[in-house]
Amino acid sequence: MRLNDLDERIVHALAEDARRSYADIGAIVGLSAPAVKRRVDRLRAEGAITGFTVRVDPAALGWETEGFIEIYCSRNTSPDAIRQGLARYPEIASASTVTGEADAVVQVFAADMRHFEQVLERIAGEPYVERTKSVLVLSPLLRRYSAEAPPA
Amino acid sequence: MRLNDLDERIVHALAEDARRSYADIGAIVGLSAPAVKRRVDRLRAEGAITGFTVRVDPAALGWETEGFIEIYCSRNTSPDAIRQGLARYPEIASASTVTGEADAVVQVFAADMRHFEQVLERIAGEPYVERTKSVLVLSPLLRRYSAEAPPA
DNA sequence: GATGAAAAGCCATATCG
């Protein structure tokens, strides 16, 4: 599945503001509103666009504490088992299996330090988790969305 | 700035689908469409909602390779200097200063391994960077947005 | 196969109570 230049410009326009009208996007990329809608519908059907969401200031919503937890699993733990185990935590914003010493890296948003510690202890207590290593975020420097970063 | 329960439910509804109509959101949270709009306008004005964006499948846009780069800086490097230095890289999706051994963690999306390596080398060559340590993402397990994680 | 124009219905939004 490859997108052409027009599709990428439409996605970029939506990345900047997902509530822009199709007419506005059309004015940017040089298409009529129905043509833009057809392409967006197609991109959704193909799975290139998976949805539209809101950008929030975590602190304003009460999540003051952010951190990364590296998870070291017992041998023969499948990625799918990790995913299912972690999916239950609403505090987890993202999780990935990675190369290197740890098996997975988990990004956590918590209300405060006490809350973060609770999440950490619950994750550390999961049956497939052998040990964890966590770092706290001191200050977020950049926060973009992947759609805004064009491939080289 | 604290949000009440109604605000949080509106944000949650927008996190699931930012293009939902105010009438739809109103049906979910029990308000009329104008009441929802007024609250969304207020949340934007307050900075709790910073925008609306599209969720994309990175692979569909040609970013097949993802990884984290830990940056170790020379002493007396200010967070702002790091931020300004990293802001020039379109491949960087997020960056934060952190506790622990490294000074900052940077999340990178690249087209392929060769591209990732180029980004890594350019970052490692920044004047304030002493050394780096990077891990590649094998498979993304979860990918949510912070707005979907309610505080405890 | 993709586009633009036009029409119909739906939605955003301002104003009222």
Place this chain on the structure above:
DNA sequence: CGATATGGCTTTTCATC
């Protein structure tokens, strides 16, 4: 905050290239 009205938008239909 809800009801209402208007203007704009989304979305379908259809003819065209």
